[in-house]
Amino acid sequence: MSITERLYYSDSHLIEFEARVVDITDRVSGWTTVVLDRTAFYPTGGGQPSDTGTLNGARVVECIDDGDKGVLHVVQNFAPGRDETVRGRVDWSRRLDHMQQHTGQHILSQAFINLFDAPTRSFRVLESGCEIDVDLNNPTTEIIERAVELANNVIWEDRAITIRSVTANEAAELPLRKEPSREGDLRLIEIDGFDLTPCGGTHAYRTGEVGMIAVRAWERAKGLTRIEFVAGMRALADYRKANKSAREVAALFSTGRDDAPQVASQMLEEHKELNRRIRALEELAAEVEAEKLLAAAIEGVVKHVFEGRDAESLKKLAHALVAHPGTVALLASRDKDTARLVFARSADARGDMSALMREACATLEGRGGGRPEMAQGGGKRLDLLDDTLATISSILDTAGGAS
Numbered sequence: 001m002s003i004t005e006r007l008y009y010s011d012s013h014l015i016e017f018e019a020r021v022v023d024i025t026d027r028v029s030g031w032t033t034v035v036l037d038r039t040a041f042y043p044t045g046g047g048q049p050s051d052t053g054t055l056n057g058a059r060v061v062e063c064i065d066d067g068d069k070g071v072l073h074v075v076q077n078f079a080p081g082r083d084e085t086v087r088g089r090v091d092w093s094r095r096l097d098h099m100q101q102h103t104g105q106h107i108l109s110q111a112f113i114n115l116f117d118a119p120t121r122s123f124r125v126l127e128s129g130c131e132i133d134v135d136l137n138n139p140t141t142e143i144i145e146r147a148v149e150l151a152n153n154v155i156w157e158d159r160a161i162t163i164r165s166v167t168a169n170e171a172a173e174l175p176l177r178k179e180p181s182r183e184g185d186l187r188l189i190e191i192d193g194f195d196l197t198p199c200g201g202t203h204a205y206r207t208g209e210v211g212m213i214a215v216r217a218w219e220r221a222k223g224l225t226r227i228e229f230v231a232g233m234r235a236l237a238d239y240r241k242a243n244k245s246a247r248e249v250a251a252l253f254s255t256g257r258d259d260a261p262q263v264a265s266q267m268l269e270e271h272k273e274l275n276r277r278i279r280a281l282e283e284l285a286a287e288v289e290a291e292k293l294l295a296a297a298i299e300g301v302v303k304h305v306f307e308g309r310d311a312e313s314l315k316k317l318a319h320a321l322v323a324h325p326g327t328v329a330l331l332a333s334r335d336k337d338t339a340r341l342v343f344a345r346s347a348d349a350r351g352d353m354s355a356l357m358r359e360a361c362a363t364l365e366g367r368g369g370g371r372p373e374m375a376q377g378g379g380k381r382l383d384l385l386d387d388t389l390a391t392i393s394s395i396l397d398t399a400g401g402a403s
């Protein structure tokens with residue numbers, strides 16, 4: 001038998017209470033753990049986080065269930081001594097939030113059993129949402145939403161939620177949603193005409209207090225379906241957030257919130273089509289540019305340093321150039337803080353572009369390579385780009401030129 005009487009077992013809405021200090025242990029720098037003869041503070045457990053609040057005005061940051069030794073209240077700057085009477089106050093908005101999530105979980109879990117015979121294997125209240133792992137192997141939006149709809153109907157029917165204590169033998173005769181995790185007498189939570197389950201947590205008085213349940217996302221995980229949901233105040237906070245995001249996206253497209261997906265999808269299609277047209281025009285432009293460069297080339301070698309051209313654009317131009325017989329293209333670009341190179345030759349021209357590229361990149365302190373007909377690379381020594389290209393060109397001359 002625990003030395004702390006757990007007031008939250010009989011009344012989940014009790015937030016102010018008086019109690020006697022049974023034990024105090026000083027921890028580090030002003031922190032103390034306090035055991036009381038009775039408490040309304042719920043300690044971390046059963047997937048539900050601890051309550052917080054105050055004891056005689058001192059901040060209670062966490063409560064820990066220490067079994068037979070009672071509930072440990074972790075308090076900062078606690079003044080009273082052993083056997084003194086203190087006044088406790090539980091942070092109500094946090095308690096209400098936890099009750100909404102936790103009671104919401106009972107309802108949603110039963111909805112999945114009721115409709116799809118899919119039991120819940122575990123449950124967690126997280127910082128912003130909650131998770132249940134459900135034994136459901138064919139989740140679809142329709143299946144999930146049917147359970148959400150049933151759960152919300154049960155909430156809006158405002159059914160009574162009652163607590164009762166039964167012996168293990170009595171429990172064995174009852175249709176419990178899940179097997180009890182402990183021996184001896186059991187605390188049962190009954191949602192009138194809907195759910196009966198053993199639980200030590202804090203629950204709403206009536207289902208209406210849960211407000212509503214919304215599923216945010218779901219995924220298959222370890223053979224189960226992990227469902228992320230929010231209940232009560234969290235559902236409203238999540239709606240506000242989702243609505244704000246949706247409206248901001250819609251504003252970018254100068255349209256209404258609910259039209260945004262269609263408008264965005266149309267715009268993406270147009271974007272793809274424009275890219276296709278740009279690529280076609282670039283090829284045409286490269287062909288024209290190639291003609292001009294070839295007209296000024298000496299013995300079929302085109303050697304040029306461009307400003308601000310990316311690797312893709314250099315490659316397009318190189319392809320257009322070497323489509324002409326007897327041509328070698330030694331192309332370079334100062335692209336922001338990088339020196340870029342593309343070397344290419346037509347099938348009937350001589351020279352190993354890959355070997356020349358490795359040589360050039362070594363000088364430019366970068367990397368590059370490719371095939372004998374086509375190679376690309378780059379480096380960071382922009383200052384050596386002109387000289388490097390001149391050197392590569394003279395190596396090519398010595399080796400016998402382009403043809």
Ligand SMILES: [Zn+2]
Nearest residue numbers: 102199200201
């Ligand atoms: Zn519960």
